[in-house]
Amino acid sequence: MGYDLYTGVPCSFLTPLINQVIDAESIEYVPLNNEGEAVAYGCGAFMAGRSPVVMFQNSGLGNAVNPLASLAVPFQLPILLVVTWRGEPGIGDEPQHEIMGRTTGEILKLMQVESEIIDEGKQGVHDQLLRARDWQRDYSLPFGLVMRKRTVEPYDLKTPIVSRNAPDSTGCGPEETGKPELKRFDCVRIVADVVGVTHVIIATTGKTGRELFTYRDSANHLYVVGSMGCASSLGLGLARHLPKDKKVVVIDGDGAALMRLEAMASVGHYRPENMVHLVLDNNAHDSTGGQQTLSDTVSFPTIAAAVGYRHSRSICTGEALSLELEAALRRPAPTLLHVRVAPGSLEPLGRPSVPPAQVARRLMDHLGVA
Numbered sequence: 001m002g003y004d005l006y007t008g009v010p011c012s013f014l015t016p017l018i019n020q021v022i023d024a025e026s027i028e029y030v031p032l033n034n035e036g037e038a039v040a041y042g043c044g045a046f047m048a049g050r051s052p053v054v055m056f057q058n059s060g061l062g063n064a065v066n067p068l069a070s071l072a073v074p075f076q077l078p079i080l081l082v083v084t085w086r087g088e089p090g091i092g093d094e095p096q097h098e099i100m101g102r103t104t105g106e107i108l109k110l111m112q113v114e115s116e117i118i119d120e121g122k123q124g125v126h127d128q129l130l131r132a133r134d135w136q137r138d139y140s141l142p143f144g145l146v147m148r149k150r151t152v153e154p155y156d157l158k159t160p161i162v163s164r165n166a167p168d169s170t171g172c173g174p175e176e177t178g179k180p181e182l183k184r185f186d187c188v189r190i191v192a193d194v195v196g197v198t199h200v201i202i203a204t205t206g207k208t209g210r211e212l213f214t215y216r217d218s219a220n221h222l223y224v225v226g227s228m229g230c231a232s233s234l235g236l237g238l239a240r241h242l243p244k245d246k247k248v249v250v251i252d253g254d255g256a257a258l259m260r261l262e263a264m265a266s267v268g269h270y271r272p273e274n275m276v277h278l279v280l281d282n283n284a285h286d287s288t289g290g291q292q293t294l295s296d297t298v299s300f301p302t303i304a305a306a307v308g309y310r311h312s313r314s315i316c317t318g319e320a321l322s323l324e325l326e327a328a329l330r331r332p333a334p335t336l337l338h339v340r341v342a343p344g345s346l347e348p349l350g351r352p353s354v355p356p357a358q359v360a361r362r363l364m365d366h367l368g369v370a
Contacts, residue, residue, distance in 0.1 A: 001130075001133060002133075003027075003051045003052070003053050003080060004026075004028070004050055004051050005027065005028050005045055005050045005051065005052040005053070006021045006027060006028065006029045006030070006052070006053045006055060007030040007031070007032055007038045007041055007042055007045075007052060007055070008032065008035065008038045008053075008055035008056045009034065009038060009055075009056045009057070010031075011055075011056065011060075011086070013057070013084035013085075013086070013147055013149050013150075014055055014057075014084055014147065015155075016154055016155035017082070017147075017152050017155075018055065019155045019157040019158075020155050022157060022159050023157065023158050023159050030240075032233075032262075032266055033265060033266060034060075034063055034260065034262050035054075035056040035057075035060035035063040036063040036064045036065075036066055036227075037230070037233045037262060037263055037266065038054050038055075038056060038064070039067040039068055039071070039072060039079065040067045040071060040227060040230035040233035040234045041233050041234070041236055041237035042072075042077075042079040042237060043067070043071055043075065043077040043079060043234055043237065044235060044236060044237025044238035045237040045238070045240070045241050046079055046237075047077065047237075047238055047363060047364050047369065048241035048242045048369060049241065049364075049367075050241050051080075052079050052080070053079070053080045053081075053082060054080070054081050054082070055081075055083075056082075056083065057083075057084045057086055058083050058084055058085055058086055058087070058097075058100050058101065058146075059086060059096070059097060059100050061104065061107055061108075065111065066227055066228070067227040068111050068113065068142065069111045069226075070225075070226025070227045071226060071230060072141075072142050073113075073141060074225070074226065074357065075356045075357055075359070075360040076139075076140035076356075076361075077140075077142070077360060078135075078136035078137075078139070078141055078143070080132055080142070080143055080144075081108075081113065081115075081143065081144040081145065082118075082144075082145050082147055083104065083108070083115075083144055084146075084147045084149075085104060085117070085146050085149075087099070087100055088148060088149075089101060089102060091148075091149065104146060105146065108144045108146075112141055113142045113143065113144045114135050114139075114141070114143050114144070115143070115146055116128050116131070116132075116144075116145060116146065117146045117147075117148065118145050118146065118147050118148065118151050120151060131143075132145065140357070170305075170310060170311050171305045171312075172299075172302060172304075172312050172313060172314070173301075173311065173312065175313070175314045175315075176313075176314065176316050176317060176320050177316075178316055178317075179316070179342075180282075180342045181316060181317050181342075182317070182339065182341050182342065183282075183341055183342050183343075183344050183345070184208060184211060184253075184280050184282065184341050185215070185345065186318060186341075187280050187339055187341060188203070188212045188215055189215050190321050190322055191212075191249060191251060191278065191321075191325065192212060192215055192218075194322055194326055194329070195220075195247070195249050195325070195329070197219070197220050198220065199220065199246060199248070199249060200221075200222065200235075200238065200242075200246070200247065200248045200363065200367070201218075201220060201221050201222070201249050202221075202222045202231050202234060202235045202238075202249070202250045202251065203222070203224060203231070203251045204228070204231040204251060205224050205225055205226055205231070205256065205287075206228075206256075206286070206287030206288075207287045207346075208251055208253055208280065209225060209352065210223075210350065210351050211345065211346050212251070213350070213352040213354075214346060214349060214350055219362045219363060219365070219366040220363065220366055221359070221363070222234075223356075223359060225351075225352065225356055228255075229257070229259035229263070230260060230263075231250050231251075231252055231256065232250050232257070232264065232267060232277055233260065233266065234250075235248050235250035235275055235277070236266060236267050236270065236272060236275065239272040242367065243274075244273050245274070246274060247274045247275075247329055247333075248274055248275045248276070249275075249276045249278065249329075250275065250276070250277050250278065251278050251280065252278060252279045253279070253281075253282075253286075254280070254281040254283065254284075254293050254298075254300075255284075255295075257300065258293060258294060258295060258298065261303075264277075264303055264304060264307055264336075265307045267307075267308075267309065268304065268308030268309050268334070271310065271333075271334060272333060272334055273333050273334075274333055275333050275334045275335075276328045276329065276333055276334070277309070277334060277335065278336075278337045278338075279300050279338050279339065280339050281295050281338060281340050281341065282340075282341045282342060282343045282344075283296050284343050286343055286345055290343055299314075300314070300336060301313055301314050301336060301338050304334075304336035304338075309333075309334045309335065309336045310332060310333060310335060311328065311331070311333075311334075311335040311336070312336040312337075312338070313336075313337060313338070314339075314340065315337065315338070315339055316340040316341075321339055324337050325337065
């Protein structure tokens with residue numbers, strides 16, 4: 001039925017399905033580290049023209065609530081979910097699954113995710129997939145299939161697991177020392193001017209997206225108004241499934257990057273050649289009053305080099321940001337630019353007036369995605 005990309009986190013109930021997907025030559029399986037990361041990745045892949053299926057255990061539904069409720073639903077990105085039903089009432093299971101087992105269907109319903117328990121017959125599953133496809137088309141919302149234990153027949157994996165060392169990296173470039181001369185808005189303005197209106201700019205939640213919208217609204221911009229920490233996973237899903245000459249620039253914040261640090265491991269593992277990741281670091285949750293983050297004891301460039309980014313560097317001046325970003329757009333990525341900035345934001349500061357779903361659709365139109 002056209003579902004051509006599978007991602008998620010394994011569950012024993014899912015083992016036969018995941019193994020068949022891995023063995024299939026015509027479809028792709030993208031393992032990730034966190035269920036919420038998988039949802040955000042699937043949303044990005046959808047905007048690049050893929051038809052993703054996101055699979056995980058219902059215990060991981062807790063990790064997925066934020067990107068489902070504040071990304072997939074408001075941006076109307078109709079991914080298909082396969083959620084296993086651990087802790088199903090009346091079925092013996094481990095005690096940690098009891099609460100989620102009682103509430104799985106209710107949680108999905110509360111997030112406006114229509115769901116059905118997977119039928120055990122082939123024709124029933126076929127009919128459910130038709131209904132799922134119709135729901136996705138008519139409402140542009142995710143649809144969930146809830147999988148009981150032993151719904152799918154056993155299947156042993158035939159594809160061998162191939163482990164590899166961390167890919168070669170140029171390591172960290174020389175750190176630019178001194179006091180930050182930029183504020184976040186200065187960086188946003190430089191990024192918008194250097195990137196222009198052709199390549200994609202994804203701005204993380206909070207004041208970063210608001211400042212980008214205030215400086216210049218454009219069809220190549222995506223303002224991640226919610227789902228804190230998911231901008232880089234969304235960017236990874238978009239970048240990996242776009243042509244390599246179409247660059248994806250993610251503007252992250254230190255607090256957001258730290259919230260879902262596993263996303264950097266995925267970017268480094270899959271190494272999209274067209275993704276540039278900026279972390280604007282003011283050591284503060286500036287959007288919520290300036291509370292301190294933990295970034296003062298974290299070296300983002302070192303982490304990026306360790307997990308496989310091709311290039312990484314810490315900078316603190318506008319000249320360096322312009323030069324490094326221009327270079328990053330010319331060479332194979334991923335590149336991480338850690339930009340130390342001073343606290344403070346543009347005042348007065350509005351909010352994006354374009355609804356999230358419209359922002360997503362106009363970006364897809366800009367990219368030529370039907």
